Amino acid sequence: MLLALIRRFGQMIFVMFGISVLVFLIFFVTPGADPAARIAGRNASPETLEAVRKSFGFDQPVWVQYYTLMKKLFVTQDLTSFVNRGWKVVPAVIDTIPVTLSLVIGAAVLWVIFGLLVGLIAAATRGSWIDKSLMALGLIGCAMPVYWLGEVMNLITQSRYHDSWMFSWVPPLGYKPLTEDPKGWFLTLVIPWITLSILYIGLYGRVLRANLIEAMQEDYIRTARAKGLSETRIMLRHALRTSLISFVTLFGLDFGALVGGAALLTEVVFGLQGVGKLTYDALQNLDLPVIMTTVIYASFFVVLANALVDVVYILLDPRVRSA
């Protein structure tokens, strides 16, 4: 167990190092991205350019710059943005985590509950019109890009039907902290939660249904039936448990990626200042320190989520435990 943990940790460091080097190199080979010229401002004189180059250390060899950046990021934690100068990046990222967590956890609760329901009902009523219509709806859910769905949701709730009884409760776009305004927090997040979870409900429902149907063909289900157990009990206690493995794998990966910033488009569309939006803005402005920090942060979560999924495997599947 300890060895496995150490190996995991080693992998994580390796992945994060590789990503950081890639991000760094891509930034410095991009033409037109000379950070000194961008920082110095339009029509800066050569003297000014030189002074900026020197004060930001852009005259140093690339590997020294990489080292300084990493030191500022991990050791002294006083890395500042190139664009919004003087703005400390590490606290800024930490500041955005509650927003992203609020969005992703809420959406995850929705998609797990409804994903389970859709999968179970469809598998139980296999072949009937209920199953077929649920699967069709699931496919539509998967097929709608989240930025489009988000804009449509905004169009309906913020613009066209904003004054109607249905959506007059929807507050203006933006995030309200849970600690300051719990009700506002909840209300502003309802629409983003639904938008983000629809894709996953469709996906998870379909995956779970397929797995359940496959599990129902297994020998141990026949054994359970032979014992005289009810269909509901077989479905919930025996088939569902093993079928949950791919569900959990998917969940781990998706959740990790979303917390790491993959909810970017949802955050941008709904004006939520989370990690994803921070990354998006930084990419638009070529703000290397922010890009670097958010990318490292994201890779950390993806690797962490993977490790957690492995642990949950052991709890779910007795066959893995004994092996």
Next chain:
Amino acid sequence: MKKWLLAGAAALLISALSTPSFAEYKAEHRGGTIRLLSRSAGGTLDPHINYTLQYWQLYQPTYDGLVTFKKAAGAEGFKIVADLAEEVPKPENDGKTYVFKLRKGIKFSDGRDLGVKDVVASFQRIYKVSSPTSGSFFSGIVGADKCLAEPAKCTLDGGVVADEANNTVTINLTQPDAEFFYKLGLPHAVILPADAPTQDAGSVPIPGTGPYMFSSYDPNKALVMERNPHFKVWSEEAQPDGYPDKVQYDFGLSEEAAVTAIQNGEADWLFDEIPADRLAEIGTKNKDQVHVTPLTAWWYLPMNTRLAPFDNEKARQAVSYAIDRNALVKIFGGKVLAAPVCQVLPPGFPGHEPYCPFTKDPGAKWSAPDMEKAKKLVEESGTKGQKVTIIAEDKAISKAVGVYLQSVLTDLGYDAEVKPIATNIQFTYIQNTNNKVQMSITQWYQDYPAASDFLYVLFGCESFREGSDSSVNISGFCDKEINDKMKAALALGVTDQAAADKMWTEIDKAVTDKAPAAALFTPKHLDFVSKRVGNFQFNSQYYWMVTQSWVQ
């Protein structure tokens, strides 16, 4: 689509005509919070460093220079008036010395008195923090060369001299500068407390002297301005009191969401351009909330005079003849939002005299493209069939302009392609000669109302720097005769601005004739405000005067 746009545009035009005139302070409207929106923050809050229109607009009611641009609607805003100085001083020593007498009793927002030492320190600070314009606008102060070479040890000895007893500051220049007051009126020369940090203050606000002060700033969330408790009006035209008690500038909403928020009355104004697909809607539904104002700016097409095929003057002129500027105006949103142009200086600018050689019937105005003439010129230049790459920004309008130009160049017989690149990189990319850009689409907005800010900055030999991302003479145009004339006009301006402006008119024509860039159109600015915003005034220099509007 086009029809709708035009209908919306017509509605916009009507509302543009009703600009309120200057009036006395109306105490009944004082108070409330005005909420502004923007996609993203505008960078550092340090007024000596920030070079964005977004924050320059906000520095007007927060900081003061020795002189400033008049806080008045329209072109009146181009006038220089005394601000922290008692009056705009007369030049001494053949225009090389100015003596500013400071007003008494002005306090910073932290309660401290403003004194001559703050002025001296602020001028030193311009170099110490490597302000973007320290090497261009402020290189003419005595001692500036030393400060530029070694910013940390900047003293400006003999350049900016304080006289504590008389409360005066003397500024000595190495040579006369007709545009010196304009430069002093820019935010990069505002007066900050003497102990302001000698490096970029970043997101930490520095106290100022205006009626408002920045109280908090988080580039990922919001910028907040509140009243400066120590402010007393000393000059209505330099620094009038404002109406709202608080200015809340929130970052993060997309342009689409921001327009909707303003329609719903949840916000009062957005900084970003309004998405083209919403123009028709707000032009009809919210026409009373829209204000359209012409800008002193241009969209233009720099052609690299050091690379084939545009190292050939005839090839450049051919392009200028062939462009249908009406088509471009339509792409930009119609006649209400832009006007065709074919010279460098924008309408309403000093030295501007309507001039258009590249049209069907050459004269004062552009009427229609002259394809025949253009094709003939290409034939004569012997550049036909060459490959041309147009570098556009990856924004809808710029891309559309690029695609249109590609068709024009193809008609002329070139093998043209368009490469849109990220908006944030494009402007530095097209400047660097290493990137071998033949033709690009870009814009230039004035810094201050002087002809040199377009002609000398964009086409002077000194603005061209080989292999640098900061080489704003994108065409690489350098004509010794014209350059000498520009320098002569700059010198003449010190004693006789009217005569100098006449010279600039000639220079404008000379540069236009050489076609280092094709002028496309003059853009207009569209402000969309909420229903409750009253007293909207647009200042030609710094745009909408936020705090001169009221919300209650």
